[in-house]
Amino acid sequence: xxxxxxxxxxxxxxxxxxxxxxxxxxxxxxxxxxxxxxxxxxxxxxxxxxxxxxxxxxxxxxxxxxxxxxxxxxxxxxxxxxxxxxxxxxxxxxxxxxxxxxxxxxxxxxxxxxxxxxxxxxxxxxxxxxxxxxxxxxxxxxxxxxxxxxxxxxxxxxxxxxxxxxxxxxxxxxxxxxxxxxxxxxxxxxxxxxxxxxxxxxxxxxxxxxxxxxxxxxxxxxxxxxxxxxxxxxxxxxxxxxxxxxxxxxxxxxxxxxxxxxxx
Amino acid sequence: xxxxxxxxxxxxxxxxxxxxxxxxxxxxxxxxxxxxxxxxxxxxxxxxxxxxxxxxxxxxxxxxxxxxxxxxxxxxxxxxxxxxxxxxxxxxxxxxxxxxxxxxxxxxxxxxxxxxxxxxxxxxxxxxxxxxxxxxxxxxxxxxxxxxxxxxxxxxxxxxxxxxxxxxxxxxxxxxxxxxxxxxxxxxxxxxxxxxxxxxxxxxxxxxxxxxxxxxxxxxxxxxxxxxxxxxxxxxxxxxxxxxxxxxxxxxxxxxxxxxxxxxxxxxxxxxxxxxxxxxxxxxxxxxxxxxxxxxxxxxxxxxxxxx
Numbered sequence: 001x002x003x004x005x006x007x008x009x010x011x012x013x014x015x016x017x018x019x020x021x022x023x024x025x026x027x028x029x030x031x032x033x034x035x036x037x038x039x040x041x042x043x044x045x046x047x048x049x050x051x052x053x054x055x056x057x058x059x060x061x062x063x064x065x066x067x068x069x070x071x072x073x074x075x076x077x078x079x080x081x082x083x084x085x086x087x088x089x090x091x092x093x094x095x096x097x098x099x100x101x102x103x104x105x106x107x108x109x110x111x112x113x114x115x116x117x118x119x120x121x122x123x124x125x126x127x128x129x130x131x132x133x134x135x136x137x138x139x140x141x142x143x144x145x146x147x148x149x150x151x152x153x154x155x156x157x158x159x160x161x162x163x164x165x166x167x168x169x170x171x172x173x174x175x176x177x178x179x180x181x182x183x184x185x186x187x188x189x190x191x192x193x194x195x196x197x198x199x200x201x202x203x204x205x206x207x208x209x210x211x212x213x214x215x216x217x218x219x220x221x222x223x224x225x226x227x228x229x230x231x232x233x234x235x236x237x238x239x240x241x242x243x244x245x246x247x248x249x250x251x252x253x254x255x256x257x258x259x260x261x262x263x264x
Numbered sequence: 265x266x267x268x269x270x271x272x273x274x275x276x277x278x279x280x281x282x283x284x285x286x287x288x289x290x291x292x293x294x295x296x297x298x299x300x301x302x303x304x305x306x307x308x309x310x311x312x313x314x315x316x317x318x319x320x321x322x323x324x325x326x327x328x329x330x331x332x333x334x335x336x337x338x339x340x341x342x343x344x345x346x347x348x349x350x351x352x353x354x355x356x357x358x359x360x361x362x363x364x365x366x367x368x369x370x371x372x373x374x375x376x377x378x379x380x381x382x383x384x385x386x387x388x389x390x391x392x393x394x395x396x397x398x399x400x401x402x403x404x405x406x407x408x409x410x411x412x413x414x415x416x417x418x419x420x421x422x423x424x425x426x427x428x429x430x431x432x433x434x435x436x437x438x439x440x441x442x443x444x445x446x447x448x449x450x451x452x453x454x455x456x457x458x459x460x461x462x463x464x465x466x467x468x469x470x471x472x473x474x475x476x477x478x479x480x481x482x483x484x485x486x487x488x489x490x491x492x493x494x495x496x497x498x499x500x501x502x503x504x505x506x507x508x509x510x511x512x513x514x515x516x517x518x519x520x521x522x523x524x525x526x527x528x529x530x531x532x533x534x535x536x537x538x539x540x541x542x543x544x545x546x547x548x549x550x551x552x553x554x555x556x557x558x559x560x561x562x563x564x565x566x567x568x569x570x571x572x
Binding site: 053075076077079080082084086090091092093094095096097101104105106108109110111113114115116117118119161162 | 422424425426427428429430432433436437439440441442443444445446447448
């Protein structure tokens with residue numbers, strides 16, 4: 001479904017801020033894979049996701065989604081294949097627009113936006129039923145501005161928007177990191193629910209080892225712009241935090257130094 | 265200070281306010297919807313009038329001339345849009361570049377710095393002679409008010425369409441828009457064209473109203489436009505929630521601006537100082553949201569919502 005072929009990306013080349021963020025990453029996702037991505041700060045997790053999303057172009061390498069080469073496709077054209085949820089709840093929604101308008105925008109992803117109505121009555125009913133499944137009471141606030149929602153509500157809505165048109169690939173960039181633990185758990189539950197319902201191929205970055213182990217069928221760990229661990233199948237099911245830490249030390253030759261990942 | 269002088273001047277102020285109201289609606293589209301301060305308008309506010317007057321002098325009717333003026337304004341917006349998106353120049357600087365270019369363009373359109381049009385020789389749509397003593401359907405205030413209502417209706421419809429929603433989303437959150445497959449560059453350019461088209465239309469009406477187009481007639485237009493937007497929001501913001509009413513508030517803000525201006529002139533202020541005062545008033549109003557955020561403490565919101 002997704003194929004990354006030796007991707008390189010360096011930020012600010014030739015300056016003192018030069019940072020080689022991705023050093024030849026290769027990754028291949030099967031249809032229906034739910035991959036969790038873990039790693040310390042600056043490991044290149046978000047950079048990898050942005051490379052797939054097309055936030056900028058990569059220096060070297062090839063990106064294929066469902067067999068199509070999208071390496072040179074601009075972000076808004078790549079969006080046809082992708083559903084995205086960001087770390088910052090503010091990023092995924094338009095704050096000054098209504099809940100239903102945000103959903104309507106998302107439902108037109110990949111379609112030509114013409115002079116037809118921005119939202120139809122039929123859609124309103126459809127969105128209402130959809131919002132009911134979230135159990136957040138949003139179905140009664142369809143015309144509220146999204147800016148009035150809490151972070152958790154906004155992330156849940158963004159998830160809904162990302163998957164309203166079934167994407168080839170769902171990209172979750174630490175989408176629970178900005179939420180309190182209870183809300184984060186709820187948003188993760190909704191994530192699982194949607195991913196399972198639609199059998200979505202998913203790439204989920206998390207800073208939380210427990211979440212990385214508990215979700216998905218495959219786990220990759222990144223360090224300094226490389227993938228250093230790739231655990232799947234039965235091995236993934238048996239994984240424990242201690243086990244993962246041991247493997248990290250063996251693979252990278254250093255101790256895992258991210259408190260947040262350990263304590264979370 | 266004869267009060268009758270002021271009262272007699274008020275209808276003219278209202279007419280001017282209405283004409284500038286169209287311009288202010290254009291500024292609203294960029295400033296509030298696209299979230300861009302577009303300085304192109306200082307140039308466009310002359311281009312529209314220049315095109316309209318030259319077309320009419322060449323024998324075209326008033327409607328084709330207004331249409332051509334609007335199209336010229338849209339081209340100016342296109343230029344700024346290309347500077348901003350394709351060439352990556354910051355929006356403010358892009359606007360300044362186009363504005364400066366338009367100074368030359370406007371001179372070339374008119375052939376000299378000032379072109380007059382005589383109301384008794386040409387069939388003008390609006391004029392300061394059509395304020396009193398004409399049937400109501402010829403009255404400038406009535407006609408421009410109709411214009412504004414029609415424009416608001418069209419804009420209300422447009423910003424409810426898929427395309428209009430995409431422009432709104434682009435101005436509100438460009439990352440989100442791109443993630444939802446919206447071509448933010450295209451929509452920014454489209455928004456700038458729409459806005460400058462309206463400004464040029466306003467300019468064309470203003471040139472007819474005052475009977476001439478002048479290369480300096482757009483100087484400081486952005487400040488007048490912003491003043492109208494801000495006055496409209498300050499006075500009607502709490503009650504006018506609907507998008508159409510917000511646009512109406514901008515037009516009303518423009519009228520109020522000209523009424524206040526007329527009153528201040530009547531009070532005998534040195535008119536050389538008017539632009540300085542306008543700029544200061546706008547500066548203070550623009551600062552209010554910043555000061556509010558900085559110095560007025562709000563109750564801290566902790567954690568997430570329990571039902572989220």
